[in-house]
Amino acid sequence: xAEITCPICGRSNDANAERCxxxxxxLPHDTPPASDDSQDWLDELRSEKPSTGKSKPQxxxxxxxxxxxxxxxxxxxxxxxxxxxxxKGKSVDSGTSSSSTAPESVIPDWLSEINNEPxxxxxxxxxxxxxxxxxxxxxxQKEEPDxxxxxxxxxxxxxNESGNPFQEEIPEELxxxxxxxxxxxxxxxxxxxxxxDEDSEANWFTTFMQESADDQPLKKNxxxxxxxxxxxxxxxTGSLAKKPSATTGSESTGEKPVATxxxxxxxxxxxxxxxxxxxxxxxxxxxxxxxxxxxxxPFKTTKLTDWIQPKxxxxxxxxxxxxxxxxIKLEPAILPDWLEELSPKPKExxxxxxxxxxxxxxxxxxxxxxxxxxxGEELSYLYTRPQTYSxxxxxxxxxxxxxxxxxxxADQARWExxxxxxxxxxxxxxxxxxxxxxxxxxxxxxxxxxKIPAITPSLYPNEVIQTFNAVNALPVNxxxxxxxxxxxxxxxELNWSLSxxxxxxxxxxxxxxxxxTNSVGAALFTQSLxxxxxxxxxYTSPTQLVDLGYLAGGSIGLQSLxxxxxxxxPLNSSLxxxxxxxxxxxxxELSDFGALIVVTENADTARYWIEQVKPALGSTPMxxxxxxxxxxxxxxxxxxGQINGYLSGLNSAAAYETLTKDPQNANAxxxxxxxxxxxxxxxxxxxxxxxxxxxxxxxEEKRGKSA
Amino acid sequence: xxxxxxxLWMIVSFVLTICVFSYLFGDNPLxxxxxxxxxxxxxxxxxxxxxxQVLLPKLIVPLLQxxxxxxxxxxxxxxLLTKLSPKxxxxxxxxxxxxxxxGAAIAIxxxxxxxxxxxxxxxxxxxxSVPAAxxxxxxxxxxxxxxxxxxxxxxxxxxxxxxxxxxxINSNRSPMVRLFSGIGQFFxxxxxxxxxxxxxxxxxxxxxxxxxxxxxxxxxxLGIG
Numbered sequence: 001x002a003e004i005t006c007p008i009c010g011r012s013n014d015a016n017a018e019r020c021x022x023x024x025x026x027l028p029h030d031t032p033p034a035s036d037d038s039q040d041w042l043d044e045l046r047s048e049k050p051s052t053g054k055s056k057p058q059x060x061x062x063x064x065x066x067x068x069x070x071x072x073x074x075x076x077x078x079x080x081x082x083x084x085x086x087x088k089g090k091s092v093d094s095g096t097s098s099s100s101t102a103p104e105s106v107i108p109d110w111l112s113e114i115n116n117e118p119x120x121x122x123x124x125x126x127x128x129x130x131x132x133x134x135x136x137x138x139x140x141q142k143e144e145p146d147x148x149x150x151x152x153x154x155x156x157x158x159x160n161e162s163g164n165p166f167q168e169e170i171p172e173e174l175x176x177x178x179x180x181x182x183x184x185x186x187x188x189x190x191x192x193x194x195x196x197d198e199d200s201e202a203n204w205f206t207t208f209m210q211e212s213a214d215d216q217p218l219k220k221n222x223x224x225x226x227x228x229x230x231x232x233x234x235x236x237t238g239s240l241a242k243k244p245s246a247t248t249g250s251e252s253t254g255e256k257p258v259a260t261x262x263x264x265x266x267x268x269x270x271x272x273x274x275x276x277x278x279x280x281x282x283x284x285x286x287x288x289x290x291x292x293x294x295x296x297x298p299f300k301t302t303k304l305t306d307w308i309q310p311k312x313x314x315x316x317x318x319x320x321x322x323x324x325x326x327x328i329k330l331e332p333a334i335l336p337d338w339l340e341e342l343s344p345k346p347k348e349x350x351x352x353x354x355x356x357x358x359x360x361x362x363x364x365x366x367x368x369x370x371x372x373x374x375x376g377e378e379l380s381y382l383y384t385r386p387q388t389y390s391x392x393x394x395x396x397x398x399x400x401x402x403x404x405x406x407x408x409x410a411d412q413a414r415w416e417x418x419x420x421x422x423x424x425x426x427x428x429x430x431x432x433x434x435x436x437x438x439x440x441x442x443x444x445x446x447x448x449x450x451k452i453p454a455i456t457p458s459l460y461p462n463e464v465i466q467t468f469n470a471v472n473a474l475p476v477n478x479x480x481x482x483x484x485x486x487x488x489x490x491x492x493e494l495n496w497s498l499s500x501x502x503x504x505x506x507x508x509x510x511x512x513x514x515x516x517t518n519s520v521g522a523a524l525f526t527q528s529l530x531x532x533x534x535x536x537x538x539y540t541s542p543t544q545l546v547d548l549g550y551l552a553g554g555s556i557g558l559q560s561l562x563x564x565x566x567x568x569x570p571l572n573s574s575l576x577x578x579x580x581x582x583x584x585x586x587x588x589e590l591s592d593f594g595a596l597i598v599v600t601e602n603a604d605t606a607r608y609w610i611e612q613v614k615p616a617l618g619s620t621p622m623x624x625x626x627x628x629x630x631x632x633x634x635x636x637x638x639x640x641g642q643i644n645g646y647l648s649g650l651n652s653a654a655a656y657e658t659l660t661k662d663p664q665n666a667n668a669x670x671x672x673x674x675x676x677x678x679x680x681x682x683x684x685x686x687x688x689x690x691x692x693x694x695x696x697x698x699x700e701e702k703r704g705k706s707a
Numbered sequence: 708x709x710x711x712x713x714x715l716w717m718i719v720s721f722v723l724t725i726c727v728f729s730y731l732f733g734d735n736p737l738x739x740x741x742x743x744x745x746x747x748x749x750x751x752x753x754x755x756x757x758x759x760q761v762l763l764p765k766l767i768v769p770l771l772q773x774x775x776x777x778x779x780x781x782x783x784x785x786x787l788l789t790k791l792s793p794k795x796x797x798x799x800x801x802x803x804x805x806x807x808x809x810g811a812a813i814a815i816x817x818x819x820x821x822x823x824x825x826x827x828x829x830x831x832x833x834x835x836s837v838p839a840a841x842x843x844x845x846x847x848x849x850x851x852x853x854x855x856x857x858x859x860x861x862x863x864x865x866x867x868x869x870x871x872x873x874x875x876i877n878s879n880r881s882p883m884v885r886l887f888s889g890i891g892q893f894f895x896x897x898x899x900x901x902x903x904x905x906x907x908x909x910x911x912x913x914x915x916x917x918x919x920x921x922x923x924x925x926x927x928x929l930g931i932g
Binding site for chain 2: 432436439440443444447448488489490492493495496519520522523549550552554555556559570571573575601607608610611612614615627628629630631632633636637639640641642648649650651669672673676677680684
């Protein structure tokens with residue numbers, strides 16, 4: 001059968017194959033076909049081997065060359081013959097479509113040739129009986145140069161002890177089966193293949209390359225090839241099992257010789273014969289897995305010959321070297337170019353270059369001039385930029401509306417408006433000057449020149465009458481406590497309002513004691529008393545007039561005074577005991593006073609007195625002299641009966657003077673007051689009318705400008 | 708015209724009054740001098756008053772007399788002075804707390820008992836006097852009391868600015884609230900007008916009093932009066 005040798009892997013392939021069955025390399029078809037003779041194609045193969053790969057080890061020329069016939073062991077020759085015969089048979093079967101029906105009794109010529117061949121081969125002795133340890137074989141092995149056959153015989157003998165009709169006919173070294181351990185027999189070959197054994201199937205190509213390398217000494221030294229039991233066997237059987245037929249689909253017919261599912265003891269040839277094409281190949285090939293505990297290693301490494309030893313080391317490159325040889329540096333394998341191109345190139349791991357910081361020398365300090373010193377922590381890392389917060393405000397719509405109202409008011413009240421600033425200032429100045437002149441004229445004319453009769457009210461205010469009645473009802477022996485809580489700003493008004501009341505009290509010769517929650521109140525009150533004391537000389541004596549001085553603490557002081565006046569103000573303004581002498585010797589509580597008169601210009605001060613002191617007064621009347629500006633705020637307290645009466649402003653003073661029939665300053669200046677008040681009312685009225693007439697909101701002006 | 712203390716004080720008062728009146732023509736040194744003098748004299752007088760009428764009779768004299776209870780206000784006053792130092796200001800919190808707490812308690816109590824309850828009672832008394840009044844006065848008292856009650860309620864409603872916020876609807880005060888708010892605004896406007904009139908009355912009275920003083924001084928200088 002014509003075959004073609006793969007230029008890459010050196011394995012023989014079918015002549016019709018376009019690619020190598022082993023390495024899938026493109027096969028050259030111009031190669032002269034190999035002869036049908038197995039020896040011829042082997043010779044051709046040998047002759048082509050050196051040219052197939054550069055990395056093939058060169059034959060050792062020191063070894064004497066032997067004829068090719070003698071170099072090839074007989075078992076190998078028979079294997080290859082068998083392979084050829086198989087291919088022939090397959091091609092014939094596929095061509096005639098009757099291979100499946102070939103009778104088993106018909107033994108082809110090649111088979112008989114194979115069976116007879118060992119006898120004919122001079123260099124190959126009969127397979128030794130492993131069980132019997134035939135002396136014949138033993139002698140012949142000693143005589144023959146192929147000592148490896150003896151090694152194979154030693155481990156193979158156990159497996160072939162059982163009787164086999166073909167055992168004597170088929171040489172021991174012929175089938176691949178003996179090369180395999182029992183665990184790797186063809187029976188579980190398919191399972192091993194299907195399970196993709198890492199050592200065999202995945203590395204079949206590596207094994208093949210090792211075989212190719214091992215073939216060289218085989219050729220040159222005429223020595224048998226030492227193969228790894230598993231690798232070689234599986235490679236061989238695997239190659240047989242997977243090797244496709246280029247002409248026929250023999251896989252579908254299940255005629256693979258290796259795929260025979262025969263008992264372990266049977267020879268592969270027997271199993272080949274026993275294959276039944278009508279049965280499923282898997283059923284025949286894949287028997288139940290068996291584990292043989294008696295499995296032995298196919299080789300005893302200690303008994304290997306010298307020429308095998310180095311080969312073993314190379315063929316078993318995957319094995320872990322011993323510890324003492326681990327340090328031996330192996331030379332990198334020289335691979336062919338095509339294989340180097342196919343082999344994945346290791347990625348170059350690029351390590352980022354770490355730039356080492358320059359070693360700065362210390363410039364100062366005890367380590368000055370020394371490089372590489374540990375640097376202290378930089379202060380710049382310790383301080384961070386202060387966090388800034390947004391100062392934006394969220395303004396709601398209602399707030400914006402109110403802001404707009406406030407802005408409008410401010411715009412209306414703004415005098416220094418742009419463009420109109422000078423005009424406004426001059427106009428405002430003129431207006432102010434006119435008002436001043438009018439007011440002074442209204443005040444001075446009645447005082448200086450013209451006596452304008454005052455309009456005396458026929459009805460007096462109720463609070464004034466109640467005040468008058470309260471003072472009239474005061475007992476003479478009870479002192480009246482006067483709280484002078486006013487300052488100098490409204491002294492004139494209060495003085496006019498207070499004078500008729502004090503005159504009324506002094507006229508009745510009622511003792512007076514006064515204090516102040518204002519620091520200047522007592523002094524101002526003394527100033528008010530001065531003109532009256534000259535009228536009523538009795539009040540020059542301390543028995544009629546007592547100055548209790550300043551009452552500190554505000555509302556707290558008032559509360560203390562209401563609870564215990566003697567403890568709160570134990571001394572008078574001269575730092576003398578005030579409560580042991582007349583007129584206060586009979587006073588133990590505030591209710592013991594004849595009346596309480598509060599003189600103030602502030603409504604809040606009057607309220608404090610009402611809130612804190614009035615409850616302690618009981619039925620003692622409480623009167624208030626207050627500024628006109630605070631009178632409206634005091635009216636509810638009068639209406640509720642918390643105060644018995646009050647005097648406010650010049651009108652009340654004039655009314656009180658009228659009631660007491662003692663006209664003084666109030667009535668004298670009442671006409672002036674009325675004229676001035678009339679003028680002020682007129683000015684307010686005119687100003688309001690003018691403003692209402694000329695009113696034009698600033699917003700409308702801006703809108704008009706923008707429009 | 709004799710030269711006595713009253714005359715000197717009259718001259719001083721006249722000059723200072725003129726200085727204050729000078730503000731009618733704008734800010735000027737005379738006005739600033741008068742105001743500065745007033746503030747300084749008032750502060751000095753206040754210090755003298757405090758020393759002679761507060762510290763001496765209420766702290767020093769009791770301490771000299773052996774009253775150890777006076778040490779409490781002395782201690783509190785000392786702690787209050789620590790407010791001047793940022794480091795020791797925390798020590799001043801104790802007297803400040805005491806003052807604020809006592810003052811607030813007294814103010815609240817006085818406001819409730821002296822103003823709120825009594826004002827409510829006063830509003831009620833207006834109607835309470837109606838049965839005893841004559842038939843003609845009944846209607847007057849009822850109207851007066853009703854007017855006061857309406858003004859009080861309306862003024863209080865006016866200061867109610869809170870509304871119930873409803874999702875999806877423009878929040879606004881109810882019509883009834885707005886009605887009473889308008890009435891309250893009217894009463895508040897009248898009150899503020901009355902206060903403004905009182906302020907004007909007070910200031911005009913002060914103007915008349917000072918104007919009369921100036922005229923009298925001038926008459927005194929001229930020998931007319």
